[in-house]
Amino acid sequence: MISEKEISNKEVVQEVYRLINENSHLNAFVTLNEESSIKKAQDLDNNPSDCSLAGIPIAQKDLFCTKGLRTTCGSKILDNFVPPYSATVIENLENADCISIGKTNMDEFAMGSSNETSYFGNVHNPWGDKLVPGGSSGGSASAVAAGIVPAASGTDTGGSIRQPASLCGITGIKPTYGRVSRWGMIAFASSLDQAGPMARTVEDCAMLLNEMCSHDNKDTTSLDEDIPNFEENLNQSLNGRKIGVVKDLDLSSLDNSVLKVYENSLKEYVSLGAELVDISLPNLSLSVPTYYVVAPAECSSNLSRFDGVKFGRRSENPKDLEELYIQTRTEGFGDEVKRRILIGSYVLSAGYYDAYYKKAQQVRRLIKKDFDEAFSNVDVIMTPTTRGPAFEMGSKGSDPIQMYLEDLFTISANLAGLPAMSLPNGSIDNKPIGLQIIGNFLKESTILNFGHMYQTKTNWHMYTPEGLKQ
Amino acid sequence: MSWETVIGLEIHAQLSTKSKLFSGGSTEFGAESNTHVDLVDMGLPGVLPVANKEAFYKAIRFGLATGAEINQVSSFDRKNYFYPDLPKGYQITQMTKPIVEKGSIKVSTDNGEKIINITRAHLEEDAGKSIHDLFEGETGVDLNRAGTPLLEIVSEPEISSAKEAVAYFKAVKQLVTFLDICDGNMAQGSMRCDVNVSIKKSGDKELGTRAELKNINSFKFIEKAINYEIERQIRVIENGESVVQETRLYDSEKNETRSMRSKEEANDYRYFPCPDLLPVVISDKELKEIKDSLPELPEQKEHRYISEIGLEESEAKIISSSKTMANMFEGASRKTDDTKLVAKWLVGDVSALLNKDNIEIDESNLSPENFGKLIERITDNTISGKIAKSVLEEIWKSGSDVDNIIESKGLVQIQDESLLEEIANKIVGSNPNQVEAYKGGKEKLFGFFVGQVMKETQGKANPKSVNEILKKILG
Numbered sequence: 001m002i003s004e005k006e007i008s009n010k011e012v013v014q015e016v017y018r019l020i021n022e023n024s025h026l027n028a029f030v031t032l033n034e035e036s037s038i039k040k041a042q043d044l045d046n047n048p049s050d051c052s053l054a055g056i057p058i059a060q061k062d063l064f065c066t067k068g069l070r071t072t073c074g075s076k077i078l079d080n081f082v083p084p085y086s087a088t089v090i091e092n093l094e095n096a097d098c099i100s101i102g103k104t105n106m107d108e109f110a111m112g113s114s115n116e117t118s119y120f121g122n123v124h125n126p127w128g129d130k131l132v133p134g135g136s137s138g139g140s141a142s143a144v145a146a147g148i149v150p151a152a153s154g155t156d157t158g159g160s161i162r163q164p165a166s167l168c169g170i171t172g173i174k175p176t177y178g179r180v181s182r183w184g185m186i187a188f189a190s191s192l193d194q195a196g197p198m199a200r201t202v203e204d205c206a207m208l209l210n211e212m213c214s215h216d217n218k219d220t221t222s223l224d225e226d227i228p229n230f231e232e233n234l235n236q237s238l239n240g241r242k243i244g245v246v247k248d249l250d251l252s253s254l255d256n257s258v259l260k261v262y263e264n265s266l267k268e269y270v271s272l273g274a275e276l277v278d279i280s281l282p283n284l285s286l287s288v289p290t291y292y293v294v295a296p297a298e299c300s301s302n303l304s305r306f307d308g309v310k311f312g313r314r315s316e317n318p319k320d321l322e323e324l325y326i327q328t329r330t331e332g333f334g335d336e337v338k339r340r341i342l343i344g345s346y347v348l349s350a351g352y353y354d355a356y357y358k359k360a361q362q363v364r365r366l367i368k369k370d371f372d373e374a375f376s377n378v379d380v381i382m383t384p385t386t387r388g389p390a391f392e393m394g395s396k397g398s399d400p401i402q403m404y405l406e407d408l409f410t411i412s413a414n415l416a417g418l419p420a421m422s423l424p425n426g427s428i429d430n431k432p433i434g435l436q437i438i439g440n441f442l443k444e445s446t447i448l449n450f451g452h453m454y455q456t457k458t459n460w461h462m463y464t465p466e467g468l469k470q
Numbered sequence: 471m472s473w474e475t476v477i478g479l480e481i482h483a484q485l486s487t488k489s490k491l492f493s494g495g496s497t498e499f500g501a502e503s504n505t506h507v508d509l510v511d512m513g514l515p516g517v518l519p520v521a522n523k524e525a526f527y528k529a530i531r532f533g534l535a536t537g538a539e540i541n542q543v544s545s546f547d548r549k550n551y552f553y554p555d556l557p558k559g560y561q562i563t564q565m566t567k568p569i570v571e572k573g574s575i576k577v578s579t580d581n582g583e584k585i586i587n588i589t590r591a592h593l594e595e596d597a598g599k600s601i602h603d604l605f606e607g608e609t610g611v612d613l614n615r616a617g618t619p620l621l622e623i624v625s626e627p628e629i630s631s632a633k634e635a636v637a638y639f640k641a642v643k644q645l646v647t648f649l650d651i652c653d654g655n656m657a658q659g660s661m662r663c664d665v666n667v668s669i670k671k672s673g674d675k676e677l678g679t680r681a682e683l684k685n686i687n688s689f690k691f692i693e694k695a696i697n698y699e700i701e702r703q704i705r706v707i708e709n710g711e712s713v714v715q716e717t718r719l720y721d722s723e724k725n726e727t728r729s730m731r732s733k734e735e736a737n738d739y740r741y742f743p744c745p746d747l748l749p750v751v752i753s754d755k756e757l758k759e760i761k762d763s764l765p766e767l768p769e770q771k772e773h774r775y776i777s778e779i780g781l782e783e784s785e786a787k788i789i790s791s792s793k794t795m796a797n798m799f800e801g802a803s804r805k806t807d808d809t810k811l812v813a814k815w816l817v818g819d820v821s822a823l824l825n826k827d828n829i830e831i832d833e834s835n836l837s838p839e840n841f842g843k844l845i846e847r848i849t850d851n852t853i854s855g856k857i858a859k860s861v862l863e864e865i866w867k868s869g870s871d872v873d874n875i876i877e878s879k880g881l882v883q884i885q886d887e888s889l890l891e892e893i894a895n896k897i898v899g900s901n902p903n904q905v906e907a908y909k910g911g912k913e914k915l916f917g918f919f920v921g922q923v924m925k926e927t928q929g930k931a932n933p934k935s936v937n938e939i940l941k942k943i944l945g
Binding site (some may be wrong): 064065071073078081084085087182183185186187189190191217218219220221248297298300301303304305306307309310311321325329346348349350353357 | 509512513514515516517518519520521529548550552554557558559560611691740741742745746747748
C-alpha cells in the first residue's frame with residue numbers, strides 16, 4: 001500500500017500512535033519516539049527509499065540502547081538513563097529505514113516470564129486482560145499481537161522471544177548465538193543473550209532477520225559467518241525432510257489439550273511430506289537447573305555497573321560509599337533481579353564455584369553434545385514452546401520455581417547456542433499457543449523454511465484477538 | 471634468633487599501547503580528567519570489550535625476553551568488586567590462563583648474580599582514579615586511566631632482602647624499557663608494585679604468614695617499606711604474637727606500614743571466565759614475528775660491548791644498564807671510530823654530570839650525534855681533552871652543536887708548531903730559576919712548563935706537541 005502511494009509513511013506512523021493510545025491499557029510501551037518517528041516518515045515520503053523494509057514501524061524492546069531515547073530495561077535504576085549511542089541491531093534496522101516507534105515494556109533486565117517484574121507495570125495480553133503476555137519481551141509480543149505494529153525486536157536469554165510469542169499468538173525467532181551483535185544490548189547473561197525479530201508471520205521474521213544480523217567488530221562473540229538471504233528458501237519442499245521428536249521429553253505434566261495441539265502440528269508436517277524421527281536428548285532435563293546457575297552468575301556480574309556512581313539512579317543522601325551502593329541497589333532493583341544477583345553471587349563464591357558454576361558449564365557442554373548428535377540425523381527438532389497458553393497475572397507470583405519452569409522447553413536452545421523459533425499452532429480456550437522449532441547451528445534458513453511451509457497450510461498465525469485476520 | 475625474609479613482588483607495568491586494552495580510548499598520560507574515556511571505558515550499559523592485540527604482542531615480548539612459556543591461547547576472567555573508579559564493578563584480568571608463565575630474570579645483588587623466577591605475567595585493565603582532595607566532602611572520579619593495559623608480573627617468593635627486591639624491580643624496569651613495552655616512568659605510575667613480605671626462622675622450610683604492601687611506586691619506598699615491615703614482623707613474633715595475613719599500606723611520610731584490611735575483610739572476587747571475550751589465539755606466525763623483532767637485551771649488549779668492542783666490564787655494565795645509556799653509546803659510536811673513548815667519556819664525565827643533576831641521560835641536552843662529534847674532535851686533534859670538558863659543559867647548558875661551540879669560542883687547538891715554539895721559548899726565557907732547578911735534577915718541574923704554555927694558550931695547545939717542544943728546548 002505504501003509503495004503504491006495509497007497511504008503515506010506519515011499516515012502509517014500516525015495510525016500506529018493512534019493505536020498505541022487506543023490500546024494504552026496493554027501498557028506495552030515504556031517510552032515513545034513520536035516526534036522523530038513522524039519526521040523520519042515524512043523524510044521517507046519526500047525521499048522514498050528502496051530498502052524493502054522502508055517505513056515499517058517497529059517497536060524496540062527497551063533493552064536496546066537507543067541514542068538520545070530513554071532506555072530503562074524495565075528497571076527503576078535506569079528510569080532516567082538516556083544512552084549516548086545506539087545498539088548495532090537498532091542501527092541495522094534504522095539503516096534499513098525501519099521506523100523505531102518506541103520502546104516496549106519488558107521484565108526488569110529481561111528476568112521474568114510474565115512481564116510482572118517490570119518497574120513500569122504489567123503488560124497485558126491482548127487475548128485477555130487478566131492474562132500475562134509472557135516475558136521478558138512481553139511488550140513487544142503484546143504490541144504485535146494487538147496489531148499496533150507489524151514487527152518488534154526482542155531478546156531471548158532463556159525463551160524471552162519464543163515464550164511471549166507463544167502466549168500472544170505471534171511468530172518469533174531467536175537466531176544462533178552470535179548471529180546478531182550484542183553491542184548496545186543491555187546484558188543479562190552474556191553467553192546466552194541473543195536478539196531476534198517478532199512478527200505475525202515467518203516470512204516477516206525472515207525479512208527482519210535479514211536486516212538484524214551482521215558481523216560486528218564491536219562484539220567479539222559476533223560470528224564472522226556468511227549471512228544468507230533468509231527469504232530465499234522459505235518455500236523449499238519438506239518432502240523427506242526429518243523432524244526430530246524428543247522421546248525423553250517429559251510431557252506428562254502437560255495438559256491433554258496442549259499435547260493434542262502439538263500432535264496435530266506434527267501430523268500437519270507429515271502431510272507436508274516430512275518424516276518424524278525419534279531422537280534422544282538425555283541431558284535435556286538438566287537444562288533448567290543449569291540455566292539457573294549460569295544466567296544468574298553472569299547477571300550478578302553484569303549488573304554490578306548499576307551502582308549509582310556514573311549513570312542511572314542514585315540513592316539520595318547516603319552517609320558513605322557503602323550506603324550509596326546498598327541503598328541505590330536496594331531501591332533501584334526489583335525482587336526478581338535481587339534474587340538472581342544473590343543466586344549468582346553465591347554460585348560464584350570461593351568454595352562454591354566448582355560445585356555450581358563449573359559443574360553447570362560442564363553440563364552445558366553435554367547438552368550441546370546431545371544436540372550435535374541429534375542433528376546428525378534430523379533437520380529440525382520440534383517441541384511445544386510452552387507448557388500451556390497464557391496464564392493469569394499473579395497466578396505464579398509466589399513460587400519462582402513455577403515461573404522458572406515456564407522456560408522448560410526453550411532454555412536448552414540458549415544453552416546450546418542454537419537457533420529456535422516459536423510460531424502459533426493452535427488455540428486452547430481461545431488462547432493461542434505455539435510450536436517450537438529448533439535448528440542446528442547457523443541453520444536459521446531451515447527452521448524458517450519449516451515454519452513458513454506450516455503457515456502456508458494453516459492460518460493460526462492470522463488469528464487476532466478479534467478473530468481471523470484477512 | 472636469626473630470621474630469614476621471604477619476599478615476592480607483583481609489578482604492574484603499564485603497557486605503552488596507543489589505545490586501551492579493550493577500547494579505542496587513548497592511553498596518553500596527563501590529559502584533562504575524563505577526556506580519554508570512550509563508551510567502553512565508562513562501562514555504559516550494553517558496551518562490550520574487544521581485546522587489543524598490541525597489548526598481547528608487548529606481553530609476549532616480555533615473555534620471550536624472560537625465557538617464559540607463551541600461552542598461545544589465553545583467556546580473560548572477571549574479578550568482581552565494587553569501587554567508584556572501577557566502572558563495570560569488575561576488572562577484566564587473566565586468572566586461569568595468563569599469556570605468560572614461568573619465566574626468569576637475572577638480578578645483580580651484593581652477593582653476585584641471582585636468578586629470580588617469574589611465576590606469571592598476565593594482562594589486565596587498570597582502574598580509574600578516585601580524587602579525594604579536589605571537592606569539599608566529595609570524591610571525584612577520573613576515568614582517563616580506566617582500561618589502560620597493565621602487565622602484572624608476579625615473581626616467585628624468592629627474594630630475600632629489601633635491597634634484592636629493589637634490584638629485581640630495577641632489572642624488570644630495565645627489561646621492559648629495553649623491550650619498548652613500558653616507559654618505566656614511575657613518577658607517572660607507569661610502574662608500581664605490591665610486595666608480599668613474610669619472615670621465618672633461619673633454616674625453616676615452611677613460609678611464615680605474609681603481609682601484602684600495596685601500591686608502592688619508587689625504589690626508595692620499596693626498600694623502606696620492606697625494611698619497616700620486616701622489623702615489624704620480627705617485633706610481633708618476638709613479642710609472642712603472630713603475624714596476621716592482611717593488606718597493609720605504606721605511609722612514606724611516617725615511614726610505617728598500616729593495616730588496610732585483614733583476610734577476613736578481604737573481598738571474595740568471584741572470579742569467572744569473562745563471557746564477553748573469546749579466548750585470544752596467537753598464531754605461530756605472530757609468535758615468530760615477535761621473536762624476530764626482539765631487540766638486543768641488556769645482557770647481550772654487555773657481552774657484545776666486552777667481546778667485540780673491548781670495553782672494560784665495569785664500563786659495559788654501566789652503559790648497558792639502561793636503554794637510554796646504550797642508545798647514547800651506540801648513537802655516538804656511529805660518529806667516531808674511537809668507541810672506547812666514547813665509553814670512557816660516557817662512564818666518566820657524562821655520568822658525573824648526570825649524577826650531579828640527578829637526571830637520566832635522555833633528559834639532558836646531550837644528543838648521541840653531538841656527543842659522538844665531541845669525541846671525534848678530540849681524536850682528530852681539533853680540541854684537547856681538557857677543552858672537550860668545557861665544550862661538554864657548554865652542551866650540557868645549551869645543547870648547542872659541538873663545532874659551533876668550538877668555533878664561536880675559538881677553541882680550536884693550536885697546531886702551528888712555530889707559534890708553540892715561540893710561546894715555549896718565551897716561557898722558558900722568563901723563568902730562569904725554574905730552568906736552573908730543572909736542569910739541576912728537579913724533573914718534576916717539567917709539568918710546570920707545560921702548564922705555563924697551556925695557560926698562555928688558554929688550553930688550546932696540543933699537549934703532545936707542547937711536550938715535544940719543551941723537551942727539545944730544555945734539553
